[in-house]
Amino acid sequence: MKEFISRLMNTEFLPMSEVRKIKVTLVMALLLIITSLTIPFSFFLDYTFRMKLAVLISLAVIYGIIVVMIHFNRIYASIQVSIMYAIAVTIFYTVGTTSFYAYLFIYISLTILIFYQELFSYLVYGLALLGYGIYYTITHVDQLAPTEVMPGALYVYIAVLVVFYLIFLLQIIYNEKLYTDLNYDWVRLNHIIEHYQETILTYDDRDRREEHEPLIYENLSFQKATDEISVFIAEQYQKHGSDIVHVLDLFTYIHERGLDNILENEEISTAMKKVAHRLDKYLLNRRTDMYSIVLNFYSEFVDTEDYRENRYTYKLNDLFASQVERLIGLTMLYQYLVNEPTRKDRWEQIGRVIDEETLDAFFSSDKMHEFLTSEQRRFYQENKTLFEKFLIHNGDGEERL
Amino acid sequence: MPAKKSYAFAEAKDYRDFLEIKHLRTKNHLVLVALASYMLFSGLYLLLAGYPGMWILKLMIGFFVVLGMNIASLAYGKESPQFYEINKHITTLGVFSISVAMIFMFQAPASIPLLFLAYAICAVYQDIKVLLVSNLYMIFTLTMIIIGFPEYLHLIDGSLESVLGMVFFFIVFVLMLTGSSFIIAKQKRFFYNQIALQNELEFRHLDLLMQTGKKYVNEHRVLNLEMYYEKANEMLAVFAKSIDIENPFEEKLALLKDLEKAESFQDAKEKHPDLTEKEWNRLQDLLIGKNTKLRKIALKIAHTVDVDVKKREIFSETYYKTLQHQNDSFETKVVAFAIFYALLRKGSNVIRPLSDEEIHDFLVNTDFYYLVDRRVMKVYEHDHDVFEAIIEEAYGEGGNA
Numbered sequence: 001m002k003e004f005i006s007r008l009m010n011t012e013f014l015p016m017s018e019v020r021k022i023k024v025t026l027v028m029a030l031l032l033i034i035t036s037l038t039i040p041f042s043f044f045l046d047y048t049f050r051m052k053l054a055v056l057i058s059l060a061v062i063y064g065i066i067v068v069m070i071h072f073n074r075i076y077a078s079i080q081v082s083i084m085y086a087i088a089v090t091i092f093y094t095v096g097t098t099s100f101y102a103y104l105f106i107y108i109s110l111t112i113l114i115f116y117q118e119l120f121s122y123l124v125y126g127l128a129l130l131g132y133g134i135y136y137t138i139t140h141v142d143q144l145a146p147t148e149v150m151p152g153a154l155y156v157y158i159a160v161l162v163v164f165y166l167i168f169l170l171q172i173i174y175n176e177k178l179y180t181d182l183n184y185d186w187v188r189l190n191h192i193i194e195h196y197q198e199t200i201l202t203y204d205d206r207d208r209r210e211e212h213e214p215l216i217y218e219n220l221s222f223q224k225a226t227d228e229i230s231v232f233i234a235e236q237y238q239k240h241g242s243d244i245v246h247v248l249d250l251f252t253y254i255h256e257r258g259l260d261n262i263l264e265n266e267e268i269s270t271a272m273k274k275v276a277h278r279l280d281k282y283l284l285n286r287r288t289d290m291y292s293i294v295l296n297f298y299s300e301f302v303d304t305e306d307y308r309e310n311r312y313t314y315k316l317n318d319l320f321a322s323q324v325e326r327l328i329g330l331t332m333l334y335q336y337l338v339n340e341p342t343r344k345d346r347w348e349q350i351g352r353v354i355d356e357e358t359l360d361a362f363f364s365s366d367k368m369h370e371f372l373t374s375e376q377r378r379f380y381q382e383n384k385t386l387f388e389k390f391l392i393h394n395g396d397g398e399e400r401l
Numbered sequence: 402m403p404a405k406k407s408y409a410f411a412e413a414k415d416y417r418d419f420l421e422i423k424h425l426r427t428k429n430h431l432v433l434v435a436l437a438s439y440m441l442f443s444g445l446y447l448l449l450a451g452y453p454g455m456w457i458l459k460l461m462i463g464f465f466v467v468l469g470m471n472i473a474s475l476a477y478g479k480e481s482p483q484f485y486e487i488n489k490h491i492t493t494l495g496v497f498s499i500s501v502a503m504i505f506m507f508q509a510p511a512s513i514p515l516l517f518l519a520y521a522i523c524a525v526y527q528d529i530k531v532l533l534v535s536n537l538y539m540i541f542t543l544t545m546i547i548i549g550f551p552e553y554l555h556l557i558d559g560s561l562e563s564v565l566g567m568v569f570f571f572i573v574f575v576l577m578l579t580g581s582s583f584i585i586a587k588q589k590r591f592f593y594n595q596i597a598l599q600n601e602l603e604f605r606h607l608d609l610l611m612q613t614g615k616k617y618v619n620e621h622r623v624l625n626l627e628m629y630y631e632k633a634n635e636m637l638a639v640f641a642k643s644i645d646i647e648n649p650f651e652e653k654l655a656l657l658k659d660l661e662k663a664e665s666f667q668d669a670k671e672k673h674p675d676l677t678e679k680e681w682n683r684l685q686d687l688l689i690g691k692n693t694k695l696r697k698i699a700l701k702i703a704h705t706v707d708v709d710v711k712k713r714e715i716f717s718e719t720y721y722k723t724l725q726h727q728n729d730s731f732e733t734k735v736v737a738f739a740i741f742y743a744l745l746r747k748g749s750n751v752i753r754p755l756s757d758e759e760i761h762d763f764l765v766n767t768d769f770y771y772l773v774d775r776r777v778m779k780v781y782e783h784d785h786d787v788f789e790a791i792i793e794e795a796y797g798e799g800g801n802a
Contacts, residue, residue: 232791
């Protein structure tokens with residue numbers, strides 16, 4: 001419970017899949033309250049005893065099924081079933097009593113849909129609920145809205161329900177668009193950072209070779225450290241903590257044989273193959289998630305300049321004051337890109353420059369918006385021959401043939 | 402329960418706030434539309450239902466005040482974002498006050514959902530403080546109505562069932578709304594934080610890339626600055642001639658060439674007495690030979706050329722790098738942490754070995770904490786001196802490999 005509250009309070013640090021799980025758990029907690037309250041309230045509802053018993057047993061069974069689904073990480077399915085569960089409870093109450101609180105269930109179910117923030121579910125189930133809510137209001141208008149108190153109350157009920165639905169529909173659509181845009185930026189930046197990391201690791205590997213050092217996963221002191229740390233942690237929770245060494249042996253073995261060979265090997269058990277597959281993202285023979293996390297963490301300890309307002313600006317126009325400086329900047333950028341090696345060659349070393357065609361295509365694409373204005377891109381287009389005639393050389397002083 | 406963690410990299414805070422304000426403006430527009438519609442429908446209903454002119458006038462004045470505040474805040478918010486912040490709270494109080502006023506005007510159950518409508522409008526802000534104000538206002542109003550004015554809900558002759566039903570299910574409804582708005586607000590923070598974090602990581606990776614690449618540039622390749630400036634000068638001179646202007650680039654290029662060689666402002670000042678410190682600082686960004694902004698732009702472009710984000714990649718959590726993937730077994734999570742820790746302690750040719758204190762401080766106190774399984778973190782937090790001892794034994798005294 002403590003742990004759950006802690007995770008709930010820190011949802012801004014958790015990925016979507018984790019948050020989805022928290023959401024469905026929270027909805028289940030509230031549905032448990034509602035279901036528990038339904039037992040005493042069912043005495044007042046206008047059903048036969050058999051009917052009440054059947055509904056209550058069904059609710060309990062479906063509740064149990066959702067809990068099992070959550071346990072086995074079937075989050076999407078459990079979301080759908082929990083929505084249907086809430087709608088079923090709404091129908092049970094609205095048919096069983098004419099009291100005002102039954103009407104509240106329409107809003108409660110809508111709020112569950114809003115909670116999940118899934119556009120498709122909100123459209124399908126939400127519209128169904130909205131339709132049911134309008135129908136219920138029309139058929140129960142005498143109990144819900146005595147006309148002598150408030151003229152046209154029926155229309156007020158319906159209008160408020162419709163506007164409530166529409167405001168949240170607007171919010172969900174807005175969020176959907178916003179998160180799609182933010183996600184696009186996030187994935188793009190992720191790719192770019194991964195490319196930086198690949199280059200950094202290439203430099204690292206070159207230095208390692210020059211100094212005749214072993215590969216990190218073959219380094220005995222590193223193996224000893226990982227073995228002992230793993231065993232120590234595992235022993236705090238498991239009787240046979242030392243069994244974890246087998247996972248580490250497999251980790252080293254994947255480096256030697258390659259994941260594909262292990263997966264194709266019929267002598268290796270399916271369970272072992274599963275573990276091997278999961279370890280793949282932590283391998284140390286290329287840029288993997290492990291290296292990305294290590295380098296991201298290490299970034300804190302990199303020497304960096306003090307914060308300035310334009311820290312994340314890469315557009316010449318926003319960085320330099322005059323047109324002269326911007327054009328000088330552009331010529332220097334072009335020279336660096338077309339003359340300095342920034343990509344891998346056939347020996348997997350940073351030894352190849354970007355070819356003119358690729359660079360030209362990139363300079364002409366919309367992706368350059370991040371660096372140049374439309375005017376600067378036009379300047380490049382109109383003076384492309386000058387760029388190519390004067391600025392392509394070997395950066396080391398030799399003219400390029 | 403672990404204490405609340407701070408965001409890693411203080412530099413990213415401004416960008417996070419910038420994203421918050423940028424999107425708050427759009428949300429303000431949405432609220433404005435919702436408010437205007439609320440006013441329009443209310444006015445129309447009051448007119449058609451034949452309510453006294455004075456009532457309509459008072460209510461419309463209320464709407465105009467809230468709308469006016471919104472429009473003014475949108476205008477002044479460009480000058481100071483604090484206006485947006487204040488506006489959120491004024492609008493929340495304003496919308497709820499108008500809804501409560503209408504409940505007192507109509508004195509009927511049909512007016513109660515107007516509170517839900519007020520909640521829906523304020524929920525557009527996705528802000529935890531607004532959520533708190535909304536909850537307090539709603540709980541206070543509903544309690545006041547149930548206790549002080551039960552006739553509004555037609556509860557005077559109502560059964561125990563109706564009263565209890567109203568109380569319990571209102572509580573459930575408010576809890577549901579609170580949970581929903583809370584998580585949605587947190588989710589929004591997650592996205593803003595991820596984007597801000599990626600921007601900072603990119604900046605620091607570029608620093609690391611330049612620092613590791615420096616060795617390569619010095620040992621294997623010389624950046625021929627003479628040629629860079631000579632070629633740029635030739636090209637820009639031809640360009641200036643082609644548009645019939647006096648060459649404005651030559652002098653600036655000569656200055657920049659000297660700045661490339663200057664070690665300090667004083668050095669540069671000796672040759673260029675007119676140079677101010679402000680200009681010196683600004684022009685540093687334009688030097689291609691040093692680890693400055695222009696070089697960062699060049700490296701960013703070089704690593705962006707091949708990046709192409711596919712639509713299916715958006716919302717893919719493959720890019721969310723963590724040491725505690727949901728599908729991983731406990732053993733895999735333990736091994737992943739052991740490798741991560743041992744790698745950071747060992748260091749490599751491009752990353753220096755970190756001490757346990759450095760790792761512990763950054764890992765335990767920032768959101769990097771959530772990348773590690775909580776059971777593993779518990780062991781590390783409690784026994785990190787054991788980790789230190791293991792590393793010393795494996796890597797030698799001081800933990801250095």
